[in-house]
Amino acid sequence: MTSTSKQTSLQRSEKVHRVLLGKQQILVTEDEPLLAQLERAGIHVEYQCREGYCSSCSIKLLWGHVSYPSEPLAWVQSGYLLACCAIVKSDIEIAFFAN
Amino acid sequence: MSYSTFNRKHFDSTKEPMFFGENVNVARYDQQKHPIFEKLIEKQLSFFWRPEEVDLSTDRKDFQRLEEHEQHIFLSNLKYQTLLDSVQGRSPNVALLPIVSLPELETWIETWSFSETIHSRSYTHIIRNIVNDPTVIFDDIVTNKEITKRADSVSKYYDQLIEMVNIYNTMGLGTFNIPGKGDIEISMKALKKALYLTVASVNVLEAVRFYVSFACSFGFAERTLMEGNAKIIKLIARDEALHLTGTQHMLNLMASGKDDPEMATIAAECKENMRNIFIEAAQQEKEWATYLFKDGSMIGLNAEILGQYVEYITNVRMQAVGLDTHFETKHNPIPWINAWLVSDNVQVAPQEAEISSYLVGQTDNSLDDSDFDDFDL
Ligand code: FES
Ligand SMILES: [Fe+2]
Numbered sequence: 001m002t003s004t005s006k007q008t009s010l011q012r013s014e015k016v017h018r019v020l021l022g023k024q025q026i027l028v029t030e031d032e033p034l035l036a037q038l039e040r041a042g043i044h045v046e047y048q049c050r051e052g053y054c055s056s057c058s059i060k061l062l063w064g065h066v067s068y069p070s071e072p073l074a075w076v077q078s079g080y081l082l083a084c085c086a087i088v089k090s091d092i093e094i095a096f097f098a099n
Numbered sequence: 100m101s102y103s104t105f106n107r108k109h110f111d112s113t114k115e116p117m118f119f120g121e122n123v124n125v126a127r128y129d130q131q132k133h134p135i136f137e138k139l140i141e142k143q144l145s146f147f148w149r150p151e152e153v154d155l156s157t158d159r160k161d162f163q164r165l166e167e168h169e170q171h172i173f174l175s176n177l178k179y180q181t182l183l184d185s186v187q188g189r190s191p192n193v194a195l196l197p198i199v200s201l202p203e204l205e206t207w208i209e210t211w212s213f214s215e216t217i218h219s220r221s222y223t224h225i226i227r228n229i230v231n232d233p234t235v236i237f238d239d240i241v242t243n244k245e246i247t248k249r250a251d252s253v254s255k256y257y258d259q260l261i262e263m264v265n266i267y268n269t270m271g272l273g274t275f276n277i278p279g280k281g282d283i284e285i286s287m288k289a290l291k292k293a294l295y296l297t298v299a300s301v302n303v304l305e306a307v308r309f310y311v312s313f314a315c316s317f318g319f320a321e322r323t324l325m326e327g328n329a330k331i332i333k334l335i336a337r338d339e340a341l342h343l344t345g346t347q348h349m350l351n352l353m354a355s356g357k358d359d360p361e362m363a364t365i366a367a368e369c370k371e372n373m374r375n376i377f378i379e380a381a382q383q384e385k386e387w388a389t390y391l392f393k394d395g396s397m398i399g400l401n402a403e404i405l406g407q408y409v410e411y412i413t414n415v416r417m418q419a420v421g422l423d424t425h426f427e428t429k430h431n432p433i434p435w436i437n438a439w440l441v442s443d444n445v446q447v448a449p450q451e452a453e454i455s456s457y458l459v460g461q462t463d464n465s466l467d468d469s470d471f472d473d474f475d476l
């Protein structure tokens with residue numbers, strides 16, 4: 001049992017993408033949403049609900065692709081992503097405020 | 100056009116705009132023009148809680164041990180929260196129900212307002228617990244100059260919209276002379292503009308003003324003081340997160356023109372106006388912070404830090420409704436607030452555990468014989 005689940009998680013982790021944030025570069029996987037992975041990299045991201053309904057974690061997506069396992073309740077502005085529930089699907093560049 | 104509680108016309112409500120279309124007749128939820136409001140209703144219902152579930156027994160002792168200036172901060176903040184929820188417990192209903200045209204949005208407004216009444220009830224629960232005479236606190240909300248100033252700014256847009264809709268519902272369109280107020284122009288455009296600005300100011304109320312007050316509540320809890328209060332505020336904050344999403348959707352839907360093409364023009368024309376509502380509110384909140392901390396600050400929180408948080412959260416909320424940010428503060432000066440705001444660690448009191456197991460117990464009724472098939476008797 002244990003070895004099977006380990007194998008699966010290893011397989012899933014193979015997809016690694018780069019997240020550019022200013023001069024920083026963070027490597028993320030598709031295993032969990034962006035927010036938790038940014039936090040582990042020591043980056044503070046505003047949050048409240050961590051499940052897509054408050055929009056606090058909205059950050060600018062300059063380029064690249066993310067997807068949502070289920071449609072978030074919060075409005076997602078075009079050119080933004082919700083870090084708490086977005087799965088990174090390609091290399092991306094993000095910024096905290098648009099201007 | 101006068102309001103009807105049951106519009107007799109036959110029409111397709113999914114073709115109506117959110118506001119100022121037909122009055123809603125059948126409350127049906129099997130089809131929706133904007134499913135988001137149905138989803139918000141369901142989420143809000145799943146959040147249901149009661150203030151009495153939260154144990155406040157240690158708060159009373161904590162409060163008595165606070166220094167005088169800290170008591171001033173705590174009570175003033177609580178008075179402000181009481182004011183805001185007094186407004187929110189009725190105003191979405193009074194202002195928006197007469198003009199709403201979608202059943203799912205109508206019910207969202209009612210569900211939203213109802214949850215605000217829970218918030219109001221929790222302030223009574225808190226105040227009763229910490230002072231012997233709640234009347235002293237409640238009376239001050241209508242007499243204290245600093246609080247009444249806030250009341251003016253949070254009710255202004257609501258009151259104006261309500262007045263205009265009242266005139267519209269009795270007199271129709273035109274320019275009317277209202278004794279003591281002069282000429283008031285009632286056109287669809289003026290009504291829609293008043294609506295848009297009202298929704299913007301409600302968004303500011305819930306997404307900015309409330310969060311400033313949350314920061315104060317959690318400021319005490321960070322020092323392990325008034326933790327029962329913080330537990331209640333966490334539940335309130337979870338509801339507010341949903342409410343602000345509701346007004347963000349309304350504003351963004353209006354601006355997109357997907358709901359009502361005329362609204363897109365109005366939103367564009369009101370953009371500067373909306374910006375100013377955010378900026379003015381932030382200014383007022385900073386002045387409020389100065390009043391809160393006038394006799395002294397607390398560990399971890401003072402007028403300056405709270406002022407920076409006002410700027411930061413205003414930026415976050417402006418961006419969420421498609422506005423450029425206004426303030427320099429691009430980092431949260433009190434990052435610890437997020438750990439308090441997050442709702443997944445709302446502690447469950449023993450009596451809550453009992454209540455939930457009672458509810459869960461009901462599912463036992465659905466057991467049928469097949470559930471016992473595996474039992475060898
Ligand atoms: S933290 Fe609430 S939407 Fe992401
Ligand atoms: Fe509220």
Ligand SMILES: [Fe+2]
Binds near residue numbers: 187342
């Ligand atoms: Fe609210």
